[in-house]
Amino acid sequence: MVHELQNGQIILGGGGHARVVRDTLRALGWLARVRGVVALSMSEAERVALGLPYLGADAVLESWAGTGIELINAVGSVGATIRRRELYERCRGMGFGFATLIHPSAWLAGDVEPGAGSQLMAKALVQSGVAVGENVLINSGAIVEHDCRLGAHVHVASGAVLCGGVCVGEGAHVGAGAVVRQGIGIGAGAVIGAGAVVVRNVRDGAVVMGCPAGERVR
Ligand SMILES: CC(C)(COP(=O)(O)OP(=O)(O)OC[C@H]1O[C@@H](n2cnc3c(N)ncnc32)[C@H](O)[C@@H]1OP(=O)(O)O)[C@@H](O)C(=O)NCCC(=O)NCCS
Structure with missing residues (x-):
């Protein structure tokens, strides 16, 4: 699994902003690099709407730390930005880089x-x-x-x-x-x-x- 994911990208979050991110990646021609989505939970409807493989909750990230895989923060915010920030800082602390x-x-x-x-x-x-x-x-x-x-x-x-x-x-x-x-x-x-x-x-x-x-x- 680790080998397969090397040099790919993982989207963090499975809600509305994740779909906007998916479409941005498609417009950039990067969608083929995306291995899947990590999110605390995703309903069946959310998985169908996003149309990308669901890899599991945040804990699965540990096994990919240090593999060179890049993350994309797709947690949105409609007010306080704390969830986006905490996720970013935690993953940076694990050694992940984030795509711009x-x-x-x-x-x-x-x-x-x-x-x-x-x-x-x-x-x-x-x-x-x-x-x-x-x-x-x-x-x-x-x-x-x-x-x-x-x-x-x-x-x-x-x-x-x-x-x-x-x-x-x-x-x-x-x-x-x-x-x-x-x-x-x-x-x-x-x-x-x-x-x-x-x-x-x-x-x-x-x-x-x-x-x-x-x-x-x-
Ligand atoms: C300002 C904001 C954070 C307040 O959220 P909240 O704490 O959940 O506030 P509530 O919805 O409970 O509303 C509280 C009161 O403020 C008013 N209010 C809420 N947002 C308002 C706004 N943007 N402008 C004017 N009044 C607003 C409500 O009408 C309500 O008034 P009332 O007490 O007289 O009935 C939120 O309404 C907001 O505007 N968020 C930004 C959304 C956004 O940018 N989304 C972008 C996604 S890309």
Whole structure:
């Protein structure tokens, strides 16, 4: 089994983002490299929808550590990014490397080098001078303008717009369709609600929403 999987790729996660990842791999011509999917559990319907071999739960990864197989983080997030982050860090700790995915329809300025394991999904747009940390997800149609800085594990969800020079701290989530004004700082682990318009800095761990975005009182 180990021998068969050498130099292939394994997808981690079997939900909706995994299907988006599968289609990105197909568009890149990489789908034949995929040996299967590792996920905590997958229903029969999920297995049929994904159409890739189910290899088992996370524990099966141990036998492939150090074989050269590459992982792809296909755990999505609709708010806190902690599950994507924990999985990535645990697997890195086991010695795995993660593939960097750039959909052929994504546009990336020539001076941008995405961090290891980052994913730019279909029609994402990343302009000059942007720093992209490891395990960052820039989802479908998101726009990251010039000179933004995205810390590790950030998720810029579908259709969000970061104006120039926005700084997003580690593990923050910028919700679908949100707009962040130029030069704003978003703290580590913060969650920006879908459709929010962010015009003031956001502190670490805060949840903000609305227009103009305000912090939720817990
Ligand atoms: C902001 C967010 C994290 C809050 O999630 P939650 O804690 O489960 O919040 P709830 O759904 O319980 O809603 C709590 C209240 O906030 C309001 N609310 C929730 N999300 C909101 C948003 N994005 N903008 C404005 N108000 C929002 C709800 O209407 C509700 O108001 P009420 O108490 O007056 O009824 C979530 O709604 C959100 O926007 N997540 C981002 C989703 C996303 O980006 N998906 C992308 C996948 S690619």
